[in-house]
Amino acid sequence: MIKILHYALGLPPLNTEGLAKQPDDIMIRQVANGNEVSLVYLGNISADRKLKIKKNKSFNNIKVYEINNPISATLLNGEYDPKISLKHMGFNIYSDFLKAIKVNIIHIHTLVNLDEEFISAANKIGIKIIFTSHDYLGICSKVKFINSGVETCTDYGNGEKCVVCNR
Numbered sequence: 001m002i003k004i005l006h007y008a009l010g011l012p013p014l015n016t017e018g019l020a021k022q023p024d025d026i027m028i029r030q031v032a033n034g035n036e037v038s039l040v041y042l043g044n045i046s047a048d049r050k051l052k053i054k055k056n057k058s059f060n061n062i063k064v065y066e067i068n069n070p071i072s073a074t075l076l077n078g079e080y081d082p083k084i085s086l087k088h089m090g091f092n093i094y095s096d097f098l099k100a101i102k103v104n105i106i107h108i109h110t111l112v113n114l115d116e117e118f119i120s121a122a123n124k125i126g127i128k129i130i131f132t133s134h135d136y137l138g139i140c141s142k143v144k145f146i147n148s149g150v151e152t153c154t155d156y157g158n159g160e161k162c163v164v165c166n167r
Contacts, residue, residue, distance in 0.1 A: 003036045003102060007118070008109040010041040011059050022134050023109045031061045038063040038101060042070045042113050051090045053097045065097070070113045094121035103127060109134050 008023040023039070030037045040053065043066035056064040094117055106122055108114065108131045122129055140153070140162070156162050 001034055001036055002030075003038075003104045004030055005038045005040060005098075005101065005103040005106045006109060007040055007106060007114065009112060011039065011064065022132075023107075026107070027062050028060055036063075037061070038065065038103065040065040040067060040097075042066075043068040045069050051093050053093060063101075065101075071115050090115055091117040091121055094118045095125065098122055098125055098127060105130060107132065 004027075006023050006027055011024060027037045027039060039059075039062055041064070043054070046069060049069050051070070052068045054066050054068060056066050058064060094115070098121055105128045108129060110133075119129065153161075153165070
């Protein structure tokens, strides 16, 4: 049995499109194959902005955890506040969480709001990481290759037009 933690945007019914559906299908298959599967996803933001990870109700025999007060939201609109994203605030929280759930491997499905300290904590503990891209965030900060919010981006001018789009 392998203990696998997935990092994704969430679960149905809140997230139902490809970016949520693909990890869901993978996790359900892994459970059927006898693995212990968990999901950690981005949760709510509260007034105190204090990073917390809470356990939620299981879904299809998948343990579910929610990151409350994650780094700033990036989905579709680019970076909300880079100062928050670059602020080091979670290494010990992520490290304690990963040690407590004792996973063998982490499967990352998106870079959306992925805190670098989550990766650092996993690396320090020695947890293997797999990344499967289901979106364009690695090459487009607006995730979907939508040019200035209205049309599909087909000519990005070697990144020069990205600067204008993200201004």
